[in-house]
Amino acid sequence: MRMTIPVAKVLSALLADPEAERYGLDLMKLTGLPSGTLYPVLHRLQAAGWLAADWEQVDPTAAGRPARRYYRLTAEGVRAARQALAELRALSPDPRPRRGGAEPTGAPAW
Structure with a gap:
């Protein structure tokens, strides 16, 4: 899996609560x-x-909205996502301010 910033953002959001759909x-x-x-x-x-994906079992008329497609990490996805994000963080510059309070540049925006 090619780790881009959008992929990292999605994985981070899903890992915040890996059991949640x-x-x-x-x-x-x-x-x-x-x-x-x-x-x-x-x-x-x-x-x-x-990632696993399933359509919500809902009557769109009764719910007043279309059915939603729910996504959740698989067991393999949780393991792989944690590893990939850890590797990405290891490659990232130190996000702590340098002496003099200057913020580092090039830090990921997730």
Whole structure:
């Protein structure tokens, strides 16, 4: 899995509560990603076996909204996501301020 900032944001959001099922709009709010970025990431994660997806069993008329597609990390996805994010953090510059209070540059924005 190629680790991009959008992928890292999605994995971080899902790892915040690995047992929770999340739907697209929920993930868009958590990550700040637009749908055109989020959904390709979700499809890549699902194709890699890191993510499972199921449609909500709801009557759209009774609910007053379309059925949602819920996403959750698989057991393999939890393990792989934690490892991938740990490796990414190990490669990132130290996010602590340097002497004199200057903020480092190049730190990931997730």
